[in-house]
Amino acid sequence: MLEAESLVKSFGKLIAVDHFSMNIERGEVKALIGPNGAGKTTFVNLVTGALTPDEGRIRLDSRCIVRLPSYKRARLGIARTYQIPKPYPNLTVLENVMVSSIYAAGLEGEDAMSAAVEALKYVGIYNMADKLASELNAEQQKLLDFARALAARPKYLLIDEIGAGLSVDELEGLASKIRAVAKQGVGVLYIGHIMKMVKSVADWVIVMNEGRKVTEGTYDDIANNEEVIKIYLGEKGAVE
Numbered sequence: 001m002l003e004a005e006s007l008v009k010s011f012g013k014l015i016a017v018d019h020f021s022m023n024i025e026r027g028e029v030k031a032l033i034g035p036n037g038a039g040k041t042t043f044v045n046l047v048t049g050a051l052t053p054d055e056g057r058i059r060l061d062s063r064c065i066v067r068l069p070s071y072k073r074a075r076l077g078i079a080r081t082y083q084i085p086k087p088y089p090n091l092t093v094l095e096n097v098m099v100s101s102i103y104a105a106g107l108e109g110e111d112a113m114s115a116a117v118e119a120l121k122y123v124g125i126y127n128m129a130d131k132l133a134s135e136l137n138a139e140q141q142k143l144l145d146f147a148r149a150l151a152a153r154p155k156y157l158l159i160d161e162i163g164a165g166l167s168v169d170e171l172e173g174l175a176s177k178i179r180a181v182a183k184q185g186v187g188v189l190y191i192g193h194i195m196k197m198v199k200s201v202a203d204w205v206i207v208m209n210e211g212r213k214v215t216e217g218t219y220d221d222i223a224n225n226e227e228v229i230k231i232y233l234g235e236k237g238a239v240e
């Protein structure tokens, strides 16, 4: 289990994450939703090690990892995707994914290559393997980022808003891929605003606002929760 306990992170006077706790078990998909500025990405950064919390604990399979640097957490099985992916623009798509299969999954040679090929085929952009990453459009870069995260062979995968700009059909395709990843034993946290996506991927939904947990429950519980509806009032694209 990946457990975050009472995490706090401030930027000056702003408390971005305020005693926030949650856990993910392998094989399940949870969604973390909340309006812009709620603290979702900051939470992901705390879990992956990009940021250090001011307070709180993070445990991976009972081991405290809060002081470990990002690369060690990656090697222990925590992977993420980015809201705005930053691939190596001058490497090919395949090479970008191999960086992950080599350095995060610890694979070598042919094994690293076949893990990368498998991940690209899985997300559906293997036909672009030899293109430079800089040649991909924004949606394709998100899929590359997803492939990169999968090639790390994660136990836990944090997906930061992957669906923006995709059509309804593409969203459904992506949702079923995310669910299939979880079925293989990966614990997934999907972070995002697209409620159709949340509804189709998540077993459980956690709502965050101003750094704190507002409520959690099934999609239906959340969609009918008055406080959640109030928080989202005026938010484009949320709770529909």
Ligand SMILES: Nc1ncnc2c1ncn2[C@@H]1O[C@H](COP(=O)(O)OP(=O)(O)OP(=O)(O)O)[C@@H](O)[C@H]1O
Pocket (backbone or CB within 6 Å): 011, 014, 016, 034, 035, 036, 037, 038, 039, 040, 041, 042, 043, 083
């Ligand atoms: N490095 C930083 N320095 C200062 N303030 C920051 C920093 N990172 C985030 N913040 C602030 O912390 C708060 C939480 O931001 P965060 O990006 O975690 O929210 P979010 O829920 O991911 O929002 P969104 O849905 O828009 O991505 C915001 O007020 C943001 O401006």
